[in-house]
Amino acid sequence: MSTQLMNTYARLPVTFEKGRGATLQDTNGKTYLDALSGIAVCSLGHSHPAISDAICLQSKKLMHTSNLYQIENQSQLADKLCELSQMERVFFCNSGAEANETALKIAKKYGHQQNINHPIVVVMDNSFHGRTLATLSATGNPKVHEGFSPLVEGFIRVPFDDIDAIQALSDNPNIVAILVEPIQGEGGIHIPKKGYLKILRDICDQQNWFLMLDEIQTGMGRTGEWFAYQHEGIVPDVLTLAKALGNGMPIGACLTKGTASEVLVPGNHGTTFGGNPLACAAGLAVINVLESNHCISAVAAKGELLLNQFKHALSQQKHVVDIRGIGYMIGIQLDRPCTELVGQALEQGLLINVTRGDTVRLLPTFVMSPEQTEELVTKLTQLIQNFLNP
Numbered sequence: 001m002s003t004q005l006m007n008t009y010a011r012l013p014v015t016f017e018k019g020r021g022a023t024l025q026d027t028n029g030k031t032y033l034d035a036l037s038g039i040a041v042c043s044l045g046h047s048h049p050a051i052s053d054a055i056c057l058q059s060k061k062l063m064h065t066s067n068l069y070q071i072e073n074q075s076q077l078a079d080k081l082c083e084l085s086q087m088e089r090v091f092f093c094n095s096g097a098e099a100n101e102t103a104l105k106i107a108k109k110y111g112h113q114q115n116i117n118h119p120i121v122v123v124m125d126n127s128f129h130g131r132t133l134a135t136l137s138a139t140g141n142p143k144v145h146e147g148f149s150p151l152v153e154g155f156i157r158v159p160f161d162d163i164d165a166i167q168a169l170s171d172n173p174n175i176v177a178i179l180v181e182p183i184q185g186e187g188g189i190h191i192p193k194k195g196y197l198k199i200l201r202d203i204c205d206q207q208n209w210f211l212m213l214d215e216i217q218t219g220m221g222r223t224g225e226w227f228a229y230q231h232e233g234i235v236p237d238v239l240t241l242a243k244a245l246g247n248g249m250p251i252g253a254c255l256t257k258g259t260a261s262e263v264l265v266p267g268n269h270g271t272t273f274g275g276n277p278l279a280c281a282a283g284l285a286v287i288n289v290l291e292s293n294h295c296i297s298a299v300a301a302k303g304e305l306l307l308n309q310f311k312h313a314l315s316q317q318k319h320v321v322d323i324r325g326i327g328y329m330i331g332i333q334l335d336r337p338c339t340e341l342v343g344q345a346l347e348q349g350l351l352i353n354v355t356r357g358d359t360v361r362l363l364p365t366f367v368m369s370p371e372q373t374e375e376l377v378t379k380l381t382q383l384i385q386n387f388l389n390p
């Protein structure tokens with residue numbers, strides 16, 4: 001491994017050479033079942049032919065022109081995303097953090113339009129919104145903040161899934177928005193009580209705050225709906241997407257509705273690469289595949305089945321604290337730190353993740369076969385059992 005790389009990742013000792021569907025192959029020819037999808041990115045599996053073809057064709061036609069000109073693919077992708085999400089406008093960028101930066105700039109300017117000189121965005125404990133200065137400041141994890149003060153100001157933090165804590169802020173005249181993940185991903189797959197988003201929506205309506213949903217991990221079918229807020233029948237004012245939007249092609253998006261669509265004007269925000277013809281060709285191909293063969297409702301059904309298989313297989317394990325999930329977003333929380341499981345799984349040819357130290361996180365591809373699903377359940381159950389009862 002190159003020592004010229006900046007020391008930002010403790011990487012596992014494996015190099016993948018190619019991938020196909022739910023599997024990857026390393027440089028020694030060993031195959032792995034990928035139950036992490038490059039952290040919820042390659043939802044449609046590796047080297048999906050329709051997406052590879054779209055990228056290949058577009059790259060031979062045109063890759064980049066800049067946002068100084070009209071871009072047909074960008075307009076088409078915006079139309080498509082708005083139709084699916086009930087949002088109205090889209091700003092394309094290259095990552096999740098950039099999508100959230102856009103959302104935060106919209107919130108700040110919305111405040112200044114109302115002569116609020118120190119606009120405040122409400123954010124959650126245990127949240128994750130990215131690694132840029134503003135998004136790490138919004139993130140609710142002290143470890144992410146360490147060493148980077150002074151942080152960006154203008155955030156108030158409250159516990160996740162706690163309506164009373166939000167209601168207690170209703171007299172604060174500087175609040176302009178709530179930024180929240182519908183399900184906390186990096187935070188350990190935390191699913192709020194039913195009705196949480198709906199109540200947040202009501203509060204935001206009463207207070208004229210923007211409800212800004214970070215669906216960078218939960219969006220694009222991951223939870224068994226196009227977007228997680230659709231489980232609760234609401235629509236946000238601002239929505240951020242990235243990860244699975246390009247199935248590996250870097251692309252992010254910030255979508256708005258109503259008043260939030262009117263905040264930014266030319267000169268307020270921009271990007272050189274964002275929304276280029278190549279990235280948008282990938283996005284269009286992804287949506288096309290997700291729309292075919294009941295792909296997303298299958299994620300809902302298969303996810304529930306997988307969750308129940310784990311619940312059944314691990315039902316005798318008193319050291320398993322909780323097994324929770326929705327769609328293909330599953331967390332298995334143990335009563336102790338279990339980061340070693342990642343390396344042990346790798347040896348067994350299985351890619352998983354552990355987040356928050358004690359929670360096995362699964363974000364499988366949507367294209368796992370029944371045999372591969374069986375393999376995932378068998379191998380992971382065995383690994384967890386051996387780990388808990390050595």
Ligand SMILES: *Cc1c(COP(=O)(O)O)cnc(C)c1O
Binds near residue numbers: 128216217
């Ligand atoms: C991954 C993630 C981000 C950051 O996305 P990047 O593309 O890494 O900048 C932000 N929010 C959530 C919920 C995420 O899962």
